[in-house]
Amino acid sequence: MSRKKLSALQKHYRENGCTPRSHGNSGRVVPHHLSYDDNTRVKHFISNYAETYAILLPGRIPRFKRDDIKLLPSCETKGNVWRKYKQAMELSGKNKSTLSKNLSSDCLFPLGFHARVVAQTAFRKIWNVVCPFVVCCKPMLDVCWQCKKNNSLLYKSANLPDAEKQDRCKRQQEHLANVALERSFYRELVKGSKETAEQQGVMHLGLNNPCSRPVEMHYSFDFAQQMHFPSDPMQPGPIYFLRPRKLGILGVHCEGVTQQVNYLVDESVVISKGSSAVISFVHHFFRQYGLGESNAHLHCDNCSGQNKNRFRLWYLLWRCSCGLHRSIQLHFMVVGHTACSSSGTVAHK
Structure with missing residues (x-):
C-alpha cells in the first residue's frame, strides 16, 4: 500500500470511524467526463426536438407521475434523435440553406458553432436523467386521437390570426381539463375504497354474501x-406461416384491496370481445371474488361493443333488482386516456 493511500485511510478513519469508503463518482448517472456546457447542449437539443415533434399526453405513461408527458412519434427512437443531434453539430458551421434541408430550424445550433459531439451512450444517459418526461412512443401505445388532432392544429397555426390561435389553444385546454377532472374523480374513488377496506378489515378477495356489507367499493x-x-x-421456419392460437385476457381489479383476477380465455371458448363475454366474466367475478359490498363503482373504457351498451345496463339493473347490489354506478374514462389499474396490471403480467 502506498503512503498516499495509507494517509487517506487514516484520515477517513479519524473523521468517519470504521465505515466503508465510497468513491466520489459513485451514484452519478450523468457522464462526469463531459463538461457542463456539453450536458446543457444535449438537454436543449432534446427539449427543442420534443417541442417540435412531440405531443402532450398527461398521465398515460407507466412509471411516470408527471402531469405532462411529451410523447415522440413511434417512428422516432433515441438512436435516431442522437443521429440528428450529431448531424446538427457537424453541420452547424456550414451554410444555413444547407442546414434547413436536413433538420428543423428549432433543433439547430448557431452558425459557426463548434463543440464536442457527445457519444450515443452518454447521450442516452443524459436523456434519462435530465429529460425523463420525453418518451418514445411504443408501436402499440394507445394515443388519444383528440390530443393528436388538437396538437396538429396547434402546429399549423403559425400564420393564422390570433383569435383562431386562441380558439385552438382553448379547445385543447378544455380537453385536458376534462381529462384531469375525470382522473381526479377516479383517484378519489380508489382512495375511498382503500380506506373502506382498511376499516372493514378486508385484506383479500374471497367468497362473500352479496350485499352483506353496507359499504362502497370500486372495481x-x-x-x-x-x-x-x-x-x-425468432420465428423459426416451421411456424413462420402458421396462425398462432389466440388467448384473450380480461382483468378485473379491486381497488380496495389492490388485487386483481385475470381471466384467460382460449379461442375455443370465445373469440369475440362482445358484451356477452364481458358480462359473463364480471358476473363470475362478483359471485366468486366479490367483497359483498352493497354499493359498487365500476370504471371501464368507452368501447360501445363491450361496455357502453344496453346489455351492460340491463345486467347492472338486473343485479340491483335481484338484491345483489343496492346501487351500481358505471363510469367511463375519457377516450384515449383510459389507463387504470386493471389495464396497467394486465399489461405487466
Whole structure:
C-alpha cells in the first residue's frame, strides 16, 4: 500500500470511524467526463426536438407521475434523435440553406458553432436523467386521437390570426381539463375504497354474501392485448406461416384491496370481445371474488361493443333488482386516456 493511500485511510478513519469508503463518482448517472456546457447542449437539443415533434399526453405513461408527458412519434427512437443531434453539430458551421434541408430550424445550433459531439451512450444517459418526461412512443401505445388532432392544429397555426390561435389553444385546454377532472374523480374513488377496506378489515378477495356489507367499493376492468402461442420472437421456419392460437385476457381489479383476477380465455371458448363475454366474466367475478359490498363503482373504457351498451345496463339493473347490489354506478374514462389499474396490471403480467 502506498503512503498516499495509507494517509487517506487514516484520515477517513479519524473523521468517519470504521465505515466503508465510497468513491466520489459513485451514484452519478450523468457522464462526469463531459463538461457542463456539453450536458446543457444535449438537454436543449432534446427539449427543442420534443417541442417540435412531440405531443402532450398527461398521465398515460407507466412509471411516470408527471402531469405532462411529451410523447415522440413511434417512428422516432433515441438512436435516431442522437443521429440528428450529431448531424446538427457537424453541420452547424456550414451554410444555413444547407442546414434547413436536413433538420428543423428549432433543433439547430448557431452558425459557426463548434463543440464536442457527445457519444450515443452518454447521450442516452443524459436523456434519462435530465429529460425523463420525453418518451418514445411504443408501436402499440394507445394515443388519444383528440390530443393528436388538437396538437396538429396547434402546429399549423403559425400564420393564422390570433383569435383562431386562441380558439385552438382553448379547445385543447378544455380537453385536458376534462381529462384531469375525470382522473381526479377516479383517484378519489380508489382512495375511498382503500380506506373502506382498511376499516372493514378486508385484506383479500374471497367468497362473500352479496350485499352483506353496507359499504362502497370500486372495481375497474379492461381487456388486454391478445396473446398468441406458441410465441417465439425468432420465428423459426416451421411456424413462420402458421396462425398462432389466440388467448384473450380480461382483468378485473379491486381497488380496495389492490388485487386483481385475470381471466384467460382460449379461442375455443370465445373469440369475440362482445358484451356477452364481458358480462359473463364480471358476473363470475362478483359471485366468486366479490367483497359483498352493497354499493359498487365500476370504471371501464368507452368501447360501445363491450361496455357502453344496453346489455351492460340491463345486467347492472338486473343485479340491483335481484338484491345483489343496492346501487351500481358505471363510469367511463375519457377516450384515449383510459389507463387504470386493471389495464396497467394486465399489461405487466
